[in-house]
Amino acid sequence: MWRLTSTDREALTAFAQRLIRTPSPSTQEKAVAELVAAELRKIGFPEVWVDRIGNVVARAGDGNGPSLLFNAHMDTVEVNEPGAWTHAPLGGEVENGILYGRGAVDMKGPLAAMVYGLKMVLDAGVPLHGNLYVAAVVQEEPCEGYAMRVLVEEEGVVPDMVVLCEPSNLQLAVGQRGRMEMRVTVRGVAAHSSMPEQGENAIYRAARIIFGVELLSSQLAVDSILGQGSVAVTHIESSASSRNAIPDRCVFYIDRRLTLGETEARALAEIQAIITREQARASVEVTEYQATSYTGYPCRAKAYFPAWLMPEDHPLVRAGTRAVEKTLDYRPRLIRWLFSTDGAYTMGVAGIPTIGIGPGEVTQAHAVDEHVRLEDLYHAASIYAALAADLLGG
Numbered sequence: 001m002w003r004l005t006s007t008d009r010e011a012l013t014a015f016a017q018r019l020i021r022t023p024s025p026s027t028q029e030k031a032v033a034e035l036v037a038a039e040l041r042k043i044g045f046p047e048v049w050v051d052r053i054g055n056v057v058a059r060a061g062d063g064n065g066p067s068l069l070f071n072a073h074m075d076t077v078e079v080n081e082p083g084a085w086t087h088a089p090l091g092g093e094v095e096n097g098i099l100y101g102r103g104a105v106d107m108k109g110p111l112a113a114m115v116y117g118l119k120m121v122l123d124a125g126v127p128l129h130g131n132l133y134v135a136a137v138v139q140e141e142p143c144e145g146y147a148m149r150v151l152v153e154e155e156g157v158v159p160d161m162v163v164l165c166e167p168s169n170l171q172l173a174v175g176q177r178g179r180m181e182m183r184v185t186v187r188g189v190a191a192h193s194s195m196p197e198q199g200e201n202a203i204y205r206a207a208r209i210i211f212g213v214e215l216l217s218s219q220l221a222v223d224s225i226l227g228q229g230s231v232a233v234t235h236i237e238s239s240a241s242s243r244n245a246i247p248d249r250c251v252f253y254i255d256r257r258l259t260l261g262e263t264e265a266r267a268l269a270e271i272q273a274i275i276t277r278e279q280a281r282a283s284v285e286v287t288e289y290q291a292t293s294y295t296g297y298p299c300r301a302k303a304y305f306p307a308w309l310m311p312e313d314h315p316l317v318r319a320g321t322r323a324v325e326k327t328l329d330y331r332p333r334l335i336r337w338l339f340s341t342d343g344a345y346t347m348g349v350a351g352i353p354t355i356g357i358g359p360g361e362v363t364q365a366h367a368v369d370e371h372v373r374l375e376d377l378y379h380a381a382s383i384y385a386a387l388a389a390d391l392l393g394g
């Protein structure tokens with residue numbers, strides 16, 4: 001049974017507060033990364049470094065065995081309506097055992113729980129057969145999985161198992177739907193709007209394709225656990241030389257949620273089939289994510305994040321279940337996350353067994369007055385300790 005000392009409870013809370021008080025919108029994680037690296041050194045990780053994209057990575061263990069990686073992201077979404085908050089968004093205030101602030105649940109609170117959970121294992125001197133890694137990653141919010149891809153494929157840190165510490169209300173997340181973003185560009189022919197028959201209206205062409213997209217949504221594949229894929233047009237713009245001209249170009253964007261078995265190629269082909277049926281001069285493509293990390297690393301990726309799902313009887317799922325049972329005396333429910341996570345890369349692309357467990361309500365992520373119960377952070381820390389000791393200390 002793993003339990004934080006009262007000193008470590010206070011240290012965990014204070015660390016989470018410092019993280020919240022240090023803003024870290026995506027691509028601007030430098031200051032928080034310095035805090036995380038310093039804390040990982042302080043609690044006793046023998047190796048701590050910052051990789052090329054700006055992830056903070058730590059390692060412990062004798063290297064003779066499997067590699068287990070605990071993952072949290074350091075970036076947060078921005079605070080859009082500070083006036084709507086009843087607690088200062090960057091204040092890190094604690095009231096009645098509840099920690100408030102941007103990132104409290106997504107996921108600076110869980111990050112602090114992860115660090116202090118693993119501190120218990122290091123303090124106890126459990127011999128770790130294999131590698132115990134921590135990865136505190138950048139830019140998860142705009143492009144989940146990208147920083148993990150850099151860590152695995154460019155830095156050569158290849159874990160055998162991944163634990164995502166994103167909020168799951170201390171239940172066990174075993175999968176998620178994927179997502180992709182597409183852009184459809186429709187061409188028309190410009191003409192004076194007093195003689196529309198002389199031109200070809202790109203908006204009318206686009207409208208037909210959009211109607212086809214709406215009809216498509218009911219026909220998408222269904223998975224018994226992850227549910228049905230979905231499709232939605234989320235943004236549209238057009239161009240014409242003036243408001244008395246027939247527009248020659250209309251561009252719209254599609255948010256596509258992918259269930260198991262739905263691939264990038266398949267999702268593109270569905271839209272292409274509508275374009276062909278409507279005999280429109282139009283093209284569809286996956287949008288691109290482009291950014292520069294705080295270390296200067298140029299990021300470029302297609303906005304495609306596949307779905308993933310772990311088999312219920314996988315040893316890692318069983319280990320996650322055991323860790324919760326030992327710590328909290330209940331059998332965790334196996335849930336799917338509605339949002340997308342780094343698992344889109346680790347399990348979805350790289351096929352590395354991945355589970356998710358973290359403190360706090362998922363509905364609090366990105367919300368006004370975002371908060372998490374301190375007690376849940378302490379419980380999560382105990383679960384992470386139990387899991388690391390179980391998988392590497394045997």
Ligand SMILES: [Zn+2]
Pocket residue numbers: 073106107140166
């Ligand atoms: Zn998150």
